[in-house]
Amino acid sequence: MALLEVEDLRVAYGKIEAVKGISFAVEAGEVVTLIGTNGAGKTTTLRTLSGLLKPATGKISFDGQPLDGVGAHKIVAMGLAHSPEGRRIFPRLSIEENLRLGAFLRKDPAGVADDIGSAYERFPILGERRRQAAGTLSGGEQQMLAMARALMSRPKLLMLDEPSMGLSPIMMQKIMSTIGELKAQGTTILLVEQNAQAALSLADHGHVMETGSITLSGTGEELMHDESVRKAYLGED
């Protein structure tokens, strides 16, 4: 059984169906990416997986357990961390307080302190500014904080929603190489990206979403060489 299994998931905002029956799975140790244009339903899918939205129908199982009716704060406890679209750091809390909130449910202070140390090693700029309000960080630094914060729960699955959004090419590269490092360390990742090139080159599997449905699936390699993907998402004709 895969770590995450999604079966015929439908999600609606009132009468508008944003996710129209999608199925996919994420195996432990894999990086899986969801790519697709604006409004395809990628964010809606992630917010449903983490319990912020209720599905209309469909089955989600995580680590062998069904997620229906489980509150968002309990899903984190099961090992599913979500770094949301737009970073959503807590602007008026310090960087360190943001990281501590990422470890909110952990009961091992020594382990938390270690992990804060590792976060500062991974992103030295966060360590230098640990007491500063997170809202004063640049966009790229906020993205680093959002990822580091999500990792603080020591998740079994890390969901990243458009980590490269709005970043300079250099920052984007930095973020993508961090995702590569996390993958090399064995972190299981579900990555939503508009930057299809970068996402597919990291991913073991990918799914293309269009207006609420998955229209194409394959390995990262296959999708990168698929003609329709190249046309639609990799800017080739």
Added chain:
Amino acid sequence: MQDLPDQLANGLALGALYGLIAIGYTMVYGIVQLINFAHGEIFMIGGFGALTAYLWLPDGTGMAVALPLMILLGVVCAVLVAIGAERFAYRPLRGGPRLSPLITAIGLSLALQQAVWAFYPEAKKARPFPQLGGGDLDLGFVALSREDLFIFVSAPVCMLALGLFVAKTRTGRAMQATSQDPDTAKLMGVNTDRIIVTAFAIGAAFAAVAAIAQGFKTGEVNFRMGFIAGLKAFTAAVLGGIGNIYGAMVGGLVLGVGEAMATAYIGDVPGLEQFGGGSWKDVWAFILLILVLLVRPQGILGERLADRA
């Protein structure tokens, strides 16, 4: 103006009292953007809870024993009612139209007044509240009554405890996170429902302390006392910048001092003689509110809305 120190002390005591009640409005608003217009009634219930504790005690019990028990029962009653109101009146409406909780609050206020009346048939009339007794504390430039001393001690203690709680504890940090971004707080594992209940409970506890202070100050409690006190405290919260806990206290103090000064001295201004005296004091409070909001729409310590996004 020789009695200026006295007027100032009086204004500060009144203001600290408004500030303590205002904390309840501002904390709940800061976390769920809800104005709990039944908060004045929760304040009133705190006062009656304290009075009940006093009446249960044998005659002649000293204040040293009675006061802690009065605070305890007043706080317990107010907190239980606030938790009940959150759970059964406000929570089911969360996520709905903004107007629904407002209408619920009005109904809830009336229901709470009637409930107190039912428990306390004599509550129709003002009930005499016990007095602290003992003489004034003479500081030389000003003599503080025991009643004012109660508020001058309890308000800073409450504020200090709250400030430490919010800044230093795990729950306090979760509370700040919830007020800044509730969905993301949930993603961290914060049970935001529990945070909201905590905010209601803290506000209710502070309101109960304020009700006891007011009982001492005015020598009575009555089942309508929540209306004007609630309105003043709400004014204080807006004045200070709603959502900001220190703003609530600053707003309360500015309001209390402004009200005391205007009441004491406006009648001395040539041409304004007819506006002197206590009957105009509520008017001054609201004029002050309007003036401050004209200059700083976000309140004295409030953030610009853009910073809250």
